[in-house]
Amino acid sequence: MRATVSAHVHFMIDSVFLFFERLSGWCVSMLGQRAETVLFLLRYLIPAIGLAVLLRCLISLFREGSRPERWGRLVLSGDVTLPLTHWENTIGRGRSCDIRVDVPTVSRSHGALIRDSGGAWTVYDLSSRTGIEVDHRKVEGSMPVQPGQVITVGGLDMVFMPMSEDEERIQAESRRYRYQPVSQGFTLFLLTMLQFCFFLSFLLNPSEPADGRILFGFFGLTAVTWAAYLFTRAIRRRAFEAETLALLLTTAGFAVCATSAAYEMMRQILFLIAGVVLYFCVGAVLRSLRLVKKLRIPAAAAGLALLMVNVVFSEKVLGAKNWLSIGGFSFQPSEFVKIIFIFVGAATLDRLFTKKNLFLFVGFAAFCVLALVLISDFGTGLVFFVTYLIIAFLRSGSVGTVFLSVGGAVSAGLLAISVKPYIASRFAGWRHAWDFPYDSGYQQVRAMSAAAGGGLFGLGAGRGWLETVVAANTDLVFGVVCEEEGLVFGLTLILAVILFGVCAVAYAGRARSSFTVICSVSAAAMLIFQMTLNVLGSMDILPFTGVTFPFVSRGGSSLIACWGLLAFIKACDTRQNASFTVRLPKHRRNADADDDVRIYERGSETGND
C-alpha cells in the first residue's frame, strides 16, 4: 500500500517537473531570438528589484511608527509623573537610569522596578545606600509591589500606578491606529517578482536545458513566502520587514542551489518550511519570559548534549568534524546550538544583578567554543566566541571583561592553531591566495576571479562556472552570487544582513526587557559576523574559515538555524502589532474603541509633561 502511494507521489512530482520543462521549451520557442533580450533585461531587473525590496524594508523600519509603549507611571508629590516605558526600569541618580531621580540621597544605581510577562511587578534594591521601602516597609533584596502602593526611594515617595489591562488594550488600539507600516504586501510582491525573474532566468538559460526541479523549486519558494506572510497577517501582525529580508536572502540561496545542485531543490524547500516553522516556534517561546526562564536550563543541557554527541560521533567532512548523520539525514548540530547559545546567554534585568548567572554563561560559552575547536570547526567556534563577547558586554557593560576574554581566547586560539595543522594551513595562505592559486588559495582565487567575471550585473543565473569548485555553494557563495547576479546584488545581500543589525539597535531602546535586547542584538551580531567571515574569507581579506553565509549558503541546518535566529531579532520590535514574538494585550470586543483612543491620548499628554 505504502509502495503504491509513494509511486503515485513520485509520478505526480515527475509530471510537475515535466510540465515545467515543457513550459520552458514552449517559452523558448515562442520567444525565439527575443529570449536573449529577456535575459539581458533580467540581468538588470534582478539587482534593481533586490535593491527596491531592501529600500522598502529600510524605509518601513524607520518610518515614524508608534510612540514607545507605556506600562505605568510613578506619581510624585506636586503632580510630577515619571512614565514607565519598559518592563524593566532602573531607578537612580545616574544618567543612564530609566527612572532618573536626581536627589543626593538616591544612589547612582538605586533600584529596579520590573514587570514579568504576566503583569506582576517586583521592586529590587540594588544595594543602595539609603534603601527602598514599599508602603514604608524596607525591601530586602526584592519585593512584589501592587498598584497604588507607595515606593520610597531615598526618602522620596512615589505612588506606583501600573496600567490596568484595559488601559493596555486602549494603548494598543491607539498605537495600532498611529502605526501604519509601509505596505508589506507590496514589498512582498516585489520579492515575488524577483523570484519570478530567477524563475525566468533558469527557464530561458541558454547554456543548460531547463530543469523542472529548479522551476518547481522557485514555485515552491513563492508559495512558502506568501504562506508565511498570510499566517503572520492571520495572527494580527503587520510588520514583515525582517522576514522579507530573510526571504530575499533565501531567494538568493535558492538561485545558488539551483545553479550548483538542482537535485537538492526539493530538499531546499523542505528546509525552508522547517526553518519558517522553527521561526514561529522560537518566536512563540519568546512571547513569555516565564517560559523562557523555565526553559533556560533544559536548553543549555540540550546544547551541551548536542555538542558532546557531536564531538564523539560526528563525521569528518573537509577537515571539520561537524556533521552528524542520523538515519540517512545528516545535519550540523553546531548550527542549532547557535539558537540555544543566544537563548542561554540572554537574561532579564533581575538576573543581570547577580554575578553567578554570568559565570554560568561564561562556562557554557567556554564549553561550546572548546567543543567546536575539538571538532576543528574553527570558523563556527569564532562565531560563537564573538557572539559571546557581544553578550558579555551587553550583560556586564564592562570593557575589562571583554578584553580579558579576548586575551584568553587569543592564546587558546594560538594553541589550537599549533595543534591543528588543518587550521594552520588556512592561515598560511591568508592574504597570499594569488601566490598559491593551486593549493591553499585554490578556492579563494577562483571565487575572486568568478566575482570579477560577473561584473556589476552578473552573467545571468545559472550561467557561471564557480559552482563546480568545491564548497562553492557554501563557503564561496558570495563569489557565486557576484558571478551570476553581479556585484550589485551581492552587496544588496550584505546590506540585507546589516539591516538585521540596524533593526536590532533601532528597536533596542523601545524593548520591553533586556532579555529581548540581548536576544536581538546578539542574534544580529552572530549573523553579521558569520557573513563577514564568509564573504571576506572567500575574498582573501580574512582567513578562509568555511562558515556559511546566513540564509544564502546551501545546507539545511544552516538555513533552518538562521530562521530560528530571526525570531530573536524580532523579539525587541515593540511597534504595535509588528512582531509575533511580542504578545498583544488580551483581546476584547470594544464598541467604543475611538473613545478609548481619545482617553489614552489625553492620558499620555499629561504623562509627557
Place this chain on the structure above:
Amino acid sequence: MTKIKRRSAVLLILILLLAMGMGIFLVRYFRNGRQWAAFSANRTAYTDGVLKHAQITDRNGEVLLTMEDGAYRYSSDALTRISTLHATGDRYGNIGTGANVVFREYLTGYDVVNGLYRSDRSGSVALSIDAELNRRAWQALNGRKGTVAVCDCDTGEILCMVSAPSFDPESPPDSVDVPEYEGVYINRFLSSAYTPGSIFKLVTAAAALEQLPGAGDRTYPCDGSWEIGNDAVTCMGVHGELSLRQALAVSCNCYFAQLAVDLGGETMEKQAAAMGLTEPVFIDGIPSARGRYVASAETLDTAWSGVGQGQDSVCPASMLRLMTAIANGGRAVELTLLRGGSGAEGGRLLPEKTAEILAELMHNDVVASYGEDLFPGVTAYAKSGTAEVGGGVAPHAWFVGFGRKDGRTLAFAVLVENGGYGSSAAGSVASDVMKAAFGG
C-alpha cells in the same frame, strides 16, 4: 534598559569592521578585477586554458594571432608567424613573455561594468610592433641566433622585436632539444643577458665624463696591449696616444682599460647601475633579465671590465632603453609593446650634458668608423661591440644606437650570437632594419 540600549551600539563596531573589510574588497575588486577575471581557471574567459575569443594584431592592424574557442590561428604567412612568435606567444605558453600571456587581461574582453558578460565580444590587443619590420629583421639575421629590437624614442613603442631561433607555430618542431633550437622559448631581447664587449665602453666613457674633470681631453697611450703584472689587456690595433673621442671611434681597448682602472671598480659599478644596466627593465609590467657588473679588487678584472669583457653582462632590453636615454638628453622613455605607448618617462639615466656628449661621440663613431652610408639619410649614432665568449667560437656581435630622420628618433639594439665582428655582422642587420623603419 537605557544602559542596555546604549550598549547595543557595540553592534555598530561589528558593522564598521564589516564595512572596512568590504571597503578593502571593493578597492581591490575595481583595481584588480581585470587581473582576477583573466585568471586561467576562469571558464567564462577560457576554454581549456585558451582564451575563448581574442585577437592580437600588429600596429597596422595586421592580424598576428586569433584565439577562437580554444584554438589558435596565426597569420597565414609563415615568415610573419616565425618572426613574430616571441611577440605573440605560443599555444602552450612556453614563451612566458608572449602577448597571449602578458596581455591576457586585455584579451578577455573584460570591462568593469559587465565583467566577462558576453565574452564572445572578443578582446583585442594591438601591439606596437610592425610585422613588416619583424620580417625584415628576421631575414637580416639570416638564420643566425640573436635579437633585433627597434623602438620609438618619443613614445616608447617597440616597433620591432625579433628573437632567434624561432619556429613556425603552425608546425612546431618535434623536439627543441637540439642545438638549432637552443633556448627557443626565450625571448632573447627581454630575457637574456650577454657579455657586452665594446658597447660597454659607453658606460666607461660616461663614468669618466661625470667623475673626471676634463675627461674629454684626457689621453692614454695604446701600443697594442697594456700589461698588468703577467697579464695584459690586448687591443685590436696599435693606436698610439688617443683622446676619448678618438678612442671610442676606434674602440681602443687599452684606452678604456686604463680609464676604468683610474676610475676604479666601485665607480664603474655605480655608473652601470645609474644607467639602468644591472636592474631589470619593466616592459608593460614584465621584468627583463638583469645585467651584471661586479666591482673587483683585481686591477686586471677592472681593466677588462672597462671594455665590457670578463664578468660583465647586459640585457638587450636595458641597452635599448639606454639608447633612448642618450637620444633624449638623459631621460629614458618607458618601453611598451602596446600600440600608442604612453611616452611616459622611464627615469633619468644620465645628466643631460653627459648624454649630449655621448651622443656626439656616438655620431662621431658612425662618421669616422662605421660609415654614414650604413644609414642613408639618417643622422645616426651608434656603438658596436664584439664580445669574446671564449670556447673557440666566434664572438657575439653587438650594434646599438639610434637615428634621427624627419623628426623621428628610433633607437635600436642588435645582437648576433657568434656573429663575429660587431660593426659588420650586427651593423648590417641594424642597417637593414633601420632603413625599413625609416620608410624604406
